[in-house]
Amino acid sequence: MNEAVIERGIALVGAILVGVTAIVQLRNDWAAHGLDAGLTKVLLGLMALGCVLALLAAVNVLGVRT
Amino acid sequence: MAAAAAQHLSGHDAIAARYRDVDPVYGETRDIRLLGFVFFLLSDCILFSSFIFAYVYLRISAPAWPPFLGGHQLPWFDTSFAAMNSIVLFGSGVTMHFALENWKHLNKAKFNGWLIATIVLGIGFLLGQAHEYSVVGISWTGTTMGASFFTLTGMHGFHVFAGVCYLTILGLQANRGTYTGSKYFGLTAGTLYWHFVDVIWVFLFFLFYIW
Numbered sequence: 001m002n003e004a005v006i007e008r009g010i011a012l013v014g015a016i017l018v019g020v021t022a023i024v025q026l027r028n029d030w031a032a033h034g035l036d037a038g039l040t041k042v043l044l045g046l047m048a049l050g051c052v053l054a055l056l057a058a059v060n061v062l063g064v065r066t
Numbered sequence: 067m068a069a070a071a072a073q074h075l076s077g078h079d080a081i082a083a084r085y086r087d088v089d090p091v092y093g094e095t096r097d098i099r100l101l102g103f104v105f106f107l108l109s110d111c112i113l114f115s116s117f118i119f120a121y122v123y124l125r126i127s128a129p130a131w132p133p134f135l136g137g138h139q140l141p142w143f144d145t146s147f148a149a150m151n152s153i154v155l156f157g158s159g160v161t162m163h164f165a166l167e168n169w170k171h172l173n174k175a176k177f178n179g180w181l182i183a184t185i186v187l188g189i190g191f192l193l194g195q196a197h198e199y200s201v202v203g204i205s206w207t208g209t210t211m212g213a214s215f216f217t218l219t220g221m222h223g224f225h226v227f228a229g230v231c232y233l234t235i236l237g238l239q240a241n242r243g244t245y246t247g248s249k250y251f252g253l254t255a256g257t258l259y260w261h262f263v264d265v266i267w268v269f270l271f272f273l274f275y276i277w
Contacts (some may be wrong), residue, residue: 008150010150018156018160022156037260039258057148
């Protein structure tokens with residue numbers, strides 16, 4: 001199998017797993033207060049966004065070079 | 067007193083009760099140290115922003131991208147491998163979050179497990195980055211593309227390396243009894259730093275592999 005296909009497959013499965021986990025953690029911590037909790041929420045949200053980017057790259061929606 | 071009360075609480079309430087169960091001096095110092103750490107992260111943010119804006123400027127002002135070198139256009143970076151390596155780093159962010167949560171819930175064994183997983187994933191990301199450097203086909207000198215790529219990803223890689231060392235030290239400290247169920251600022255700072263390093267990579271991944 002093509003090396004790129006394997007890499008994209010791993011990225012796809014990983015992005016779903018990590019992204020969903022990050023969102024669940026974000027939801028669990030939503031009620032937490034304080035500077036560290038607020039910052040953690042922002043950073044977890046951005047990390048979930050990163051997972052979406054990786055997922056879209058894995059399925060060739062983003063990062064397609066012509 | 068609050069610790070005794072926390073025994074009758076569960077979940078977040080118990081964590082919040084333990085968090086407050088510190089002497090006033092430590093509580094105030096913790097807040098000041100947290101603010102100082104946030105300022106450190108902001109300064110690091112400015113450092114990366116400067117290089118990112120330089121890259122964006124160089125890229126949009128270039129007549130062609132990827133630029134030409136010796137009459138040949140340089141190749142794009144490998145999005146497939148980068149997506150996979152990104153997930154390794156993002157996954158380490160989740161494991162670090164789990165590590166801190168388990169520490170807060172006084173589960174030291176799980177804390178150690180998740181922390182080791184974070185360190186292993188961090189090293190895995192660095193090895194992936196080293197592999198990419200070996201096959202990328204461009205060099206630091208010669209083009210703005212290579213210079214930007216190696217400067218930004220190298221600076222980020224150094225932060226990951228520093229983070230791996232930092233988390234290793236935190237793990238040793240935690241197992242030597244430096245931190246308790248109510249006093250664990252170092253672990254909070256380590257987690258924030260690791261999340262920050264993850265988020266910087268979100269931007270670098272977009273700029274170099276998707277844009």
